[in-house]
Each structure stands twice: as structure tokens, then as C-alpha cells.
Amino acid sequence: MKRPVVQGCCLWISGYVLAIYTELPWLTWMTSALLLAALVILYALRLPGRQTLGALLLVVIAYGYYQGTDQRNITSLPLAQQQQISPDGSEATLLGRFASPVTIDGDRASFTLEAESVRFHDNTAFPLGGESVQVSLRLMEQAQQTIASGWRRGDALTLTGTLRSPSPARNFGGFDYRRYLRLHHTHWLLSAKGVDQAQVQPAAAHFSVVQMLRWNDELRAALSRCMDVIFPASQAGFMKSMLIGLTDDLDPERFQQFSQLGLTHILAISGLNIAVFLGVCIWILRRFKVAKESYLLICMGLLPFYVLVTGASPSIVRAGLMSMIALYAARRGGMKEVLHILAVAAWAMLVWDPYFLLDVSFQLSFLVTLGLILGVQRVTVLLTPYLTSPTLRNTLAITLVSQSVSFPVSIYYFNQFSLLSWIANAVLVPVISMIVFPAGLVALTIGLIYIPLGQRIGLLISWLNQAIFWITDQLQQIPHLTMIWPSPSMAWICFYYGFLVMIYLLWQRSYLHSKDKIPIILEVSTRRSTQGMPIKLSLLLAISGFLILLWMGYSPNRFQRTGLVQFIDVGQGDAILIRTPYGRHLLIDGGGTLTFHKAGDDWKIRKDPYEVGRKLLVPLLKKRGIQRLDLLVLTHEDADHSGGLQAVIEQIPVKQFLFNGTFKESSSMTTFFSTLVQKDVPLLPAQVDDWIDIDPVTKLQVIYPLETNPTMIEVVKEQNARSVVFLLEMQGTRWLFTGDMEKESEAAVLDYLRDHPALVGSSNSAARIISSNNKIDVLKVAHHGSKTSTTSEWLTYWKPAVAVISVGAMNTYGHPSPEITDRLVNENVAIYRTDRMGEVQMEVRNSGIFTRMKLWK
Known part of the structure; x- marks a missing residue:
């Protein structure tokens, strides 16, 4: 079997997709375990037809694994008690520990609580076994901000407030907060007023996973404070988002601007950050004459640390896993094919948490990476007759592939596409990735040692950032270039990728038949394809079908008369x-x-x-x-x-x-x-x-x-x-x-x-x-x-x-x-x-x- 890891990952994803859109209650974890044993026996005995039957079994195993995980994603609170909680909520006291850092925004502190038990106003109590509860605490005085900011992950907490179920989507196609929290294994919200409702006991200092995460929270907070000093206040949030994945201080209007221009991936920690981080580490270690086997091992050890410091989003986890596998392969001389590395990373993440498949960051990260692996080199070759500059060819190929592959997913979730996105990405991404990001890392590293020098570098970066912001401001002001797209159906997305592959294959065949001259796509070739139709006529029809598909997707209700x-x-x-x-x-x-604010309430904003x-x-x-x-x-x-x-x-x-x-x-x-x-x-x-x-x-x-x-x-x-x-x-x-x-x-x-x-x-x-x-x-x-x-x-x-x-x-x-x-x-x-x-x-x-x-x- 060619590329068994890649094929296995695709089959596993297929099983998940079937489980999402259908339901077979008898397929559970137990069924999957039995089928997995049958799969092992099938290959151990080398039975005939094992590849076809094995592929089918793998899809069914994945189906059962996803469905078993989903069936167990329920609250520990008894059903009878759930039915007694009114839509407005019921008074309850939760006992547990902080499971996340405390985020303070104006008069609200929010965090996740790992609840061990709950007690209601009638003194009935139930164990929750560490179930996650999302907490929103309203601060009554400005001094309470300081108190709440002193709480840390792992501290014991007893909190009294109103317990209620998250609200589902109240509009057709609207954001479903209940589903969002469920995908993060959270089923309840607790709202409380005032820090006097909370009794906090600091956690004892001893080595544990929680303590490590607590140290990581403190490190991220320290880095955030350092960047507040190094970079101008108007740019600190932008640099925090780019360097360590902290988005709390990012200007919402700036984020909206980058979103409209298709540049939000710049603000998300991803493979670019990993590449720069590894490049800097390897460069430093090589300057110190460290052997290749040693610096590869050191980089593998540093990557999990870097992933944690930058927030461990699905995109950075994907990039981190791929990089660790690639470093290990480079050290051992095995599995050098990037596609296999991507499949291993995806498979590992999906086994760890099947809900990753529904995460937009996971989807875009893997789709774009897959597109770049499979498409950039091929498209670069096809662009050779048109462009003589290798740099320009590579830049255009990367932009074409990444934009084309991510387009249907982007419009499905974000419903907009800027016609300037191609230009903005081609011009700004190299500047930010090659200059702003590496220089920001240097400024942060030096600033941790000597603040004045870090500030000087930060000032230089701020001038470049101002130029970038000026460019994005000008691009955004150009009218009629941001297109709004309705969320497409799954069938439309499948046809989109089908046409994309068809156009590439026909374009490639047209190129191979015309190596001695610049191919004119709209010319009807005298050579015929194996089906008897001229290759370039086939290409023209495929492009026409693709354009019709885009037209239908842009305005699906055009002919509806209701x-x-x-x-x-x-x-x-x-x-x-x-x-x-x-x-x-x-x-x-x-x-x-x-909103109601009185004089002196500015701190609540x-x-x-x-x-x-x-x-x-x-x-x-x-x-x-x-x-x-x-x-x-x-x-x-x-x-x-x-x-x-x-x-x-x-x-x-x-x-x-x-x-x-x-x-x-x-x-x-x-x-x-x-x-x-x-x-x-x-x-x-x-x-x-x-x-x-x-x-x-x-x-x-x-x-x-x-x-x-x-x-x-x-x-x-x-x-x-x-x-x-x-x-x-x-x-x-x-x-x-x-x-x-x-x-x-x-x-x-x-x-x-x-x-x-x-x-x-x-x-x-x-x-x-x-x-x-x-x-x-x-x-x-x-x-x-x-x-x-x-x-x-x-x-x-x-x-x-x-x-x-x-x-x-x-x-x-x-x-x-x-x-x-x-x-x-x-x-x-x-x-x-x-x-x-x-x-x-x-x-x-x-x-x-x-x-x-x-x-x-």
C-alpha cells in the first residue's frame, strides 16, 4: 500500500465525518476496540482482501471512537437535578480549582473552574468529578480587580452564584454558545457578583502538571508585561498576538481590518512562528559548534515549551508536532516525506481530541499546509513559462495555493473575501514574517535582559508596523472590494475542491503538451485527451464550470421567488x-x-x-x-x-x-x-x-x-x-x-x-x-x-x-x-x-x- 499512514489518516477522518452527520447508537468505544482487534488479526494473518476490508474496518473504528467520545461528553449532574434548574438559573455553590488563568476585562473576571462538587440552595449536593464550568464574575469595585488578578491556576475555590445551562443559538445560522462550550467539554455557566462570593485557598507548591501550567501562565504574563514596556501601547497588543498568542489586548478594529483583508493568519500562532523559532535556535546552537544530532535533540526538547508559551492553539500544536516528527526523522534518517509527517500530526491530534476536526483553526491549518505541500512546487512549474523570476514564481505559487485551498473554509466561517487579499498577502506576509516577527523575538529576548536596548529595537519595529498599518488602512478604504459570501453547503465545498483538482490536472496536461511554447489556456489544442476531447477545450469547460459554481455560491437565492x-x-x-x-x-x-455608566465608572469599561x-x-x-x-x-x-x-x-x-x-x-x-x-x-x-x-x-x-x-x-x-x-x-x-x-x-x-x-x-x-x-x-x-x-x-x-x-x-x-x-x-x-x-x-x-x-x- 502506497503511503499507508496518509491513507489511514484520510480513512480515520472519513469515519469522523460520517459520525458527525449520522448516528448509529450501537457503535461505541467497545465496538471500536473489538473491530480494532479484528483489524490487527486480519493483517497479522495476511488474509486475502485485507486492504479493502481493513480500510472499511478503519472507517467504522473511527466512527465508533468519535461517537463513543461524544456519548461520554455529558455532565455529571443527575438528570433529575438538571430538570430542576430553571432557564434563569439556580443558586448554587461550587467547590473546585481554577483550571485556567483569570482574565479581567473592566468589571468582569472570567475563568474556567474544575468543579469537584456542587451544592444547591436546598442543601442537596452532588459530585462533579472535576467537570469544567465557565465562570463569569462581576466585579463590584475597582479594588476587586487587584484581588481577582491574584488568583492562579490550581488555587482551591468555593464560589456561590447562579448556575445555568449555556444558551443555544437563538437565530438560524447564529453562533451556538452551548455547542461551542460542549466541544470544549463544558456544560454549565456560573455567574456571580463580587469577590466576596469567592473563598480562595492558594495551592501548595509541589511539582505537578498543574504547577507546570501555573508556571507557564506566570511566564506568559511576565512576557506580556515586558512587551507592554518594549513596544508602544498602540502596538503592544498586535505584537503579543503575533509573538505569544495573547489576544486580550489586540485592538478589535485592527483585528476586523486584518480579517477583511484575509490577514488574520498573521495574528495567529502557526507554522511560521515555529519555523522562525527553530531557525533562531539552530543558528545559535551552530554558532556554538553544537553537533547536528545534539542541536536537533535540543530543539525537540524546546518545542513543547514553546508551544505552551504561545498558547497551544490547534494550529501551533499541529506545527509543533510536525516539527518534532521532522526533527526526529532528520536525526534518525527516517520518514523524510512531509506528507507523512502531516498525517501523523493530524492523526495524533484527532485521537487525542476528536473535536479538533470541528475547529476552524485546525481545519485551516491542515488544509493550507496540505495545499502547500502538494501544490506549491507543481504550480511553480506550471508558472515557469509565464514568469522568469524564481522569487516571483514562488511567491505567486504560495499565494495562489494558500488562497485557493483556504477559500471555501474561510467563507463558510467568516463569510467575506477581499479581492485585495491576494495582494495584501503577497506584499505584507513576507515583510511581517521575515522582518517584524524575527525582530520582535529579538526585541523581546533582549528586553528580558536589558529593557532600554529592547525598547530601541521595539521603536524601530514600531516604525515598520506603522507603515504596515498605513497600507492596510489604505487598502481597506478602497470601496467595493470586499465580497460577502453566504455560508456554502458541504456539497458546494466538495464540488469546489473537485473543480480545483480537475483544473490543475488539465492545466498540467496542457503544459506538458506545450513545453516548447507558452501555453495559451483558451486556445483549443489539436492534440486530444484520452477521452477524445481537446485538452484545452476540457480546461476551458472546467474553468467555466468552476466560475458558474462560484456564481451560484455567491448568490444562491438569485432565482428564488418567495x-x-x-x-x-x-x-x-x-x-x-x-x-x-x-x-x-x-x-x-x-x-x-x-449600557449604564455613572461618573467614576471608567474602570468598568x-x-x-x-x-x-x-x-x-x-x-x-x-x-x-x-x-x-x-x-x-x-x-x-x-x-x-x-x-x-x-x-x-x-x-x-x-x-x-x-x-x-x-x-x-x-x-x-x-x-x-x-x-x-x-x-x-x-x-x-x-x-x-x-x-x-x-x-x-x-x-x-x-x-x-x-x-x-x-x-x-x-x-x-x-x-x-x-x-x-x-x-x-x-x-x-x-x-x-x-x-x-x-x-x-x-x-x-x-x-x-x-x-x-x-x-x-x-x-x-x-x-x-x-x-x-x-x-x-x-x-x-x-x-x-x-x-x-x-x-x-x-x-x-x-x-x-x-x-x-x-x-x-x-x-x-x-x-x-x-x-x-x-x-x-x-x-x-x-x-x-x-x-x-x-x-x-x-x-x-x-x-x-x-x-x-x-x-x-
């Missing part, structure tokens, strides 16, 4: 995304995160706070392939409706902006309107007027505010009463969107409509004059179901069939009001609530409206 109204769960706020039957996109409001627009709404819009918003509607400027829109307009093009014609004085709204003006987005003050055509079967009609002066913006502090209210008619259905309007606004609208009965009739010109049928299909209930609106008169006038209440789970306002829900029930209106059901999607087809909900409680 409307979709999506009431996104953004917590206590509104965000409604509408896709019309002809592919227009409207966004109504953007949610927002309410977090470096990377949760912000609905950046963390939830924009990723969701990108995942759904929203490349442009044809109309953005802000019903009013309260934070729970407007807060998330700043991130939206920064990252997604907006064609028009409709608002209530007022301005609420605040720094956030000033920034918001300034950004709209800078981007030349037309500002449309809402006013009662004729129907606005969105597409051939979708129209919009503003019915409130009743009076708006489009030439003058009025400053209004209380915004609810000025909410934009409008009707939407789409493919024969009628929808009413109400913002946070109040009773007085409802009464004013009803009085106006009774005087203008044709205004809200059908948008059909003949029917508008005579129709007084005001019935609507769907009502978006105003103000999250507050009793300040949705009067009986309002419901009687509109006669809605369905009502949707956008409201946050466990909100402190008591929304929705029982008075309102009872009123809706009495009017025979079906109620959908985002707090209980998560996102609510309503699809408009010719046969009616079809509804689906993400959750149901």
Missing part, C-alpha cells in the same frame, strides 16, 4: 430583515446593547464589550449573504433599535436610509449619521406619501409620523412617540411595522386613516379609491409588548391574523405585558415571541405565509 421576513432575536430590541421575492433586502432597526451589531447582527447578515441593503429603516433612535446599526453601515453597503426625520443628541448617533454622510447614503425623512415600489410585487407605505419637514432635522429626546410606522405589501400579504409607537400615536394614526380611508387600501390603483378593508396578515407589536401601546382600538381597526413580539429573554422590564398578550389572545391573534421562540421567520409563498421558529419554550 419573500422572507426574519424577526431576528437581538435580545431586548428590534431587528427585522426582509428579503423580497425579487432579491431586494430591507433591514428595519438593528438592536443594540444598553471593557476593552472588547459585547455589541449586538458587531457580534451578532453583522455576522448573521453576512452568513445569509446580504451583500447590500436596498433600504435601511431606523424607526427611532433609542439604543435598543439603533445601537447595532453602526457596525452594519460600516461593513455592508446601504443604498438608502429611511428615518423619522429627527435627531437624538448622543455621541453614538452623531457618529452614525456622520458615517452615513461619508458613505454618501441618501437620507430619507419618513413622511406619509404614496406607495414606494421596492420590487414588482413589494411596496411600502409610511403612515406615521404624520408631519415631517424634510428640509429641517428636529432634535427630539423622547423618540418612541416619533417612531416610523409603515405598511408593507408583499406578494399579496400585508404587514404592519410599528417601532415603539405609543397609545397617543396609535390614536393619531387611526384618526388620520379614518379621514383618508383609501390611504391604507390595496396598492392596486383601482382598489385604493373604494377599498376600506384594513385587515393585515402580520402585526409587529409595538414597544416589545409594553402596555403603553397596542390598544383594543388599534387591534380592532387592523384585525391582524398574527402578531410578532420582539423581546429579550429574561428582560428586566416585564415585557411583554400580560395585559397585551391577553388582549391579543382575546382577539384571536396568533402570537410569536422571540424571547420564547428565538428568531421567527415567515416565508411568503403563492399559497400563503409559512412560519418557522428557532426555539420553542
Whole structure:
């Protein structure tokens, strides 16, 4: 068998993939152990057909191993007790040890607790056997930051707080925190207030694995403090991320910029760091005349230490394992093929933790490395007729291969691709990898010995970093070059790689047939392939098919003729995304995160706070392939409706902006309107007027505010009463969107409509004059179901069939009001609530409206 290790690894991964997408309960660890014994006997007896049967057995063994691991990934808490824990959580006291360093960000300390037992308020107690629990501790005073920062991994801890299950994804395609924590073998969250709820006992100093990890934490913290001194404050976080994998101080905006340009791999510790580290070590050892066998052995011993210091992410573990195997092979003169080394590293990691296969860092790291191993040399040869410079050929080949191989995985997880990514990687990666990173290591090493000299080197690096940041700033400002891609299906990804391989093979055959001249790809060769079709015509067809595949992946809903109204769960706020039957996109409001800070509370401000627009709404819009918003509607400027829109307009093009014609004085709204003006987005003050055509079967009609002066913006502090209210008619259905309007606004609208009965009739010109049928299909209930609106008169006038209440789970306002829900029930209106059901999607087809909900409680 050729390359048995590589083939075995591929079969093992195939078994895992089958286990992820199917379920056979009878396949467990025990079954896998028995089949493994059968596999050994099969090869020991050298039975005929052993290769085919062995391959099948290996896939089934991997299936059982993954499924057995997954079945055992459950909490130790008894099921009966789990059912008693309410969705809001239950008071509990955990006894255990710190299993991670304590991260402090503003008024929050977070860490992982290795819990030995749990005791509930009724004094019932259960052992947990060292189960991981994610802890979030709210700090009540600034002095508590110092106390919490003194806690260390391994210290004993007794902590009282609220124990609850992690929240699942509340939106279709949204981030699933519960699944994320489960893949890290964590099933519970504990939230507590104040360090007085914690009793900490420092761990006794004795040699152990925990003590080694504790020393490693202290070393990483010391290196972090050293870099704070060596590098300018604006660049320290950037250098920490690159050199030792600490991302806590990395500027979120800088990370977003690098992400949009496809440069995030620079900020992730990976094979590049290992290569530079080994290069420096080998260079130093060779200067001291150390023998080859000795310095290879020394480097093998240093690698695990370096992997730990840099955070032990999947990418650095992969690179570390590959390097250790390669060093061992070089020392012993065996297994020199890089592909085998990659397969051994992947197999070892997947046996250690099968969930690595689902980690984006693992996937990108191994895919890109595999692509570089298999593709760079071959592509370099094929580029020979076009480029005479070896350096340029190699650089272009590396960029082509790495970008092409990583593209489908990148858009699946990050949903964006910059057309400048190729240039940015080709220009900046060599500079950063060859100069900034090695120089940073030197500055850090020297700074540990003599700070002033390290600072001088750090100053030189900072000038180069400033030039790099200036280049990325300029590249990011070039409009229309960042493409937003919806997350593709697994079938699309498989076809992508299939076309990629096909194009390479045909290109290679075309090259071999045309060595004596520069091959012109679009030329139809007179030579024919073994199938009888001209090779270059085959290549042309393959490229055409590949381009069609990309076009389908970029806009999969291009020919879909159904409307979709999506009431996104953004917590206590509104965000409604509408896709019309002809592919227009409207966004109504953007949610927002309410923050309350008093004078002297600056210490509570977090470096990377949760912000609905950046963390939830924009990723969701990108995942759904929203490349442009044809109309953005802000019903009013309260934070729970407007807060998330700043991130939206920064990252997604907006064609028009409709608002209530007022301005609420605040720094956030000033920034918001300034950004709209800078981007030349037309500002449309809402006013009662004729129907606005969105597409051939979708129209919009503003019915409130009743009076708006489009030439003058009025400053209004209380915004609810000025909410934009409008009707939407789409493919024969009628929808009413109400913002946070109040009773007085409802009464004013009803009085106006009774005087203008044709205004809200059908948008059909003949029917508008005579129709007084005001019935609507769907009502978006105003103000999250507050009793300040949705009067009986309002419901009687509109006669809605369905009502949707956008409201946050466990909100402190008591929304929705029982008075309102009872009123809706009495009017025979079906109620959908985002707090209980998560996102609510309503699809408009010719046969009616079809509804689906993400959750149901």
C-alpha cells in the first residue's frame, strides 16, 4: 500500500465525518476496540482482501471512537437535578480549582473552574468529578480587580452564584454558545457578583502538571508585561498576538481590518512562528559548534515549551508536532516525506481530541499546509513559462495555493473575501514574517535582559508596523472590494475542491503538451485527451464550470421567488430583515446593547464589550449573504433599535436610509449619521406619501409620523412617540411595522386613516379609491409588548391574523405585558415571541405565509 499512514489518516477522518452527520447508537468505544482487534488479526494473518476490508474496518473504528467520545461528553449532574434548574438559573455553590488563568476585562473576571462538587440552595449536593464550568464574575469595585488578578491556576475555590445551562443559538445560522462550550467539554455557566462570593485557598507548591501550567501562565504574563514596556501601547497588543498568542489586548478594529483583508493568519500562532523559532535556535546552537544530532535533540526538547508559551492553539500544536516528527526523522534518517509527517500530526491530534476536526483553526491549518505541500512546487512549474523570476514564481505559487485551498473554509466561517487579499498577502506576509516577527523575538529576548536596548529595537519595529498599518488602512478604504459570501453547503465545498483538482490536472496536461511554447489556456489544442476531447477545450469547460459554481455560491437565492421576513432575536430590541421575492433586502432597526455608566465608572469599561451589531447582527447578515441593503429603516433612535446599526453601515453597503426625520443628541448617533454622510447614503425623512415600489410585487407605505419637514432635522429626546410606522405589501400579504409607537400615536394614526380611508387600501390603483378593508396578515407589536401601546382600538381597526413580539429573554422590564398578550389572545391573534421562540421567520409563498421558529419554550 502506497503511503499507508496518509491513507489511514484520510480513512480515520472519513469515519469522523460520517459520525458527525449520522448516528448509529450501537457503535461505541467497545465496538471500536473489538473491530480494532479484528483489524490487527486480519493483517497479522495476511488474509486475502485485507486492504479493502481493513480500510472499511478503519472507517467504522473511527466512527465508533468519535461517537463513543461524544456519548461520554455529558455532565455529571443527575438528570433529575438538571430538570430542576430553571432557564434563569439556580443558586448554587461550587467547590473546585481554577483550571485556567483569570482574565479581567473592566468589571468582569472570567475563568474556567474544575468543579469537584456542587451544592444547591436546598442543601442537596452532588459530585462533579472535576467537570469544567465557565465562570463569569462581576466585579463590584475597582479594588476587586487587584484581588481577582491574584488568583492562579490550581488555587482551591468555593464560589456561590447562579448556575445555568449555556444558551443555544437563538437565530438560524447564529453562533451556538452551548455547542461551542460542549466541544470544549463544558456544560454549565456560573455567574456571580463580587469577590466576596469567592473563598480562595492558594495551592501548595509541589511539582505537578498543574504547577507546570501555573508556571507557564506566570511566564506568559511576565512576557506580556515586558512587551507592554518594549513596544508602544498602540502596538503592544498586535505584537503579543503575533509573538505569544495573547489576544486580550489586540485592538478589535485592527483585528476586523486584518480579517477583511484575509490577514488574520498573521495574528495567529502557526507554522511560521515555529519555523522562525527553530531557525533562531539552530543558528545559535551552530554558532556554538553544537553537533547536528545534539542541536536537533535540543530543539525537540524546546518545542513543547514553546508551544505552551504561545498558547497551544490547534494550529501551533499541529506545527509543533510536525516539527518534532521532522526533527526526529532528520536525526534518525527516517520518514523524510512531509506528507507523512502531516498525517501523523493530524492523526495524533484527532485521537487525542476528536473535536479538533470541528475547529476552524485546525481545519485551516491542515488544509493550507496540505495545499502547500502538494501544490506549491507543481504550480511553480506550471508558472515557469509565464514568469522568469524564481522569487516571483514562488511567491505567486504560495499565494495562489494558500488562497485557493483556504477559500471555501474561510467563507463558510467568516463569510467575506477581499479581492485585495491576494495582494495584501503577497506584499505584507513576507515583510511581517521575515522582518517584524524575527525582530520582535529579538526585541523581546533582549528586553528580558536589558529593557532600554529592547525598547530601541521595539521603536524601530514600531516604525515598520506603522507603515504596515498605513497600507492596510489604505487598502481597506478602497470601496467595493470586499465580497460577502453566504455560508456554502458541504456539497458546494466538495464540488469546489473537485473543480480545483480537475483544473490543475488539465492545466498540467496542457503544459506538458506545450513545453516548447507558452501555453495559451483558451486556445483549443489539436492534440486530444484520452477521452477524445481537446485538452484545452476540457480546461476551458472546467474553468467555466468552476466560475458558474462560484456564481451560484455567491448568490444562491438569485432565482428564488418567495419573500422572507426574519424577526431576528437581538435580545431586548428590534431587528427585522426582509428579503423580497425579487432579491431586494430591507433591514428595519438593528438592536443594540444598553449600557449604564455613572461618573467614576471608567474602570468598568471593557476593552472588547459585547455589541449586538458587531457580534451578532453583522455576522448573521453576512452568513445569509446580504451583500447590500436596498433600504435601511431606523424607526427611532433609542439604543435598543439603533445601537447595532453602526457596525452594519460600516461593513455592508446601504443604498438608502429611511428615518423619522429627527435627531437624538448622543455621541453614538452623531457618529452614525456622520458615517452615513461619508458613505454618501441618501437620507430619507419618513413622511406619509404614496406607495414606494421596492420590487414588482413589494411596496411600502409610511403612515406615521404624520408631519415631517424634510428640509429641517428636529432634535427630539423622547423618540418612541416619533417612531416610523409603515405598511408593507408583499406578494399579496400585508404587514404592519410599528417601532415603539405609543397609545397617543396609535390614536393619531387611526384618526388620520379614518379621514383618508383609501390611504391604507390595496396598492392596486383601482382598489385604493373604494377599498376600506384594513385587515393585515402580520402585526409587529409595538414597544416589545409594553402596555403603553397596542390598544383594543388599534387591534380592532387592523384585525391582524398574527402578531410578532420582539423581546429579550429574561428582560428586566416585564415585557411583554400580560395585559397585551391577553388582549391579543382575546382577539384571536396568533402570537410569536422571540424571547420564547428565538428568531421567527415567515416565508411568503403563492399559497400563503409559512412560519418557522428557532426555539420553542
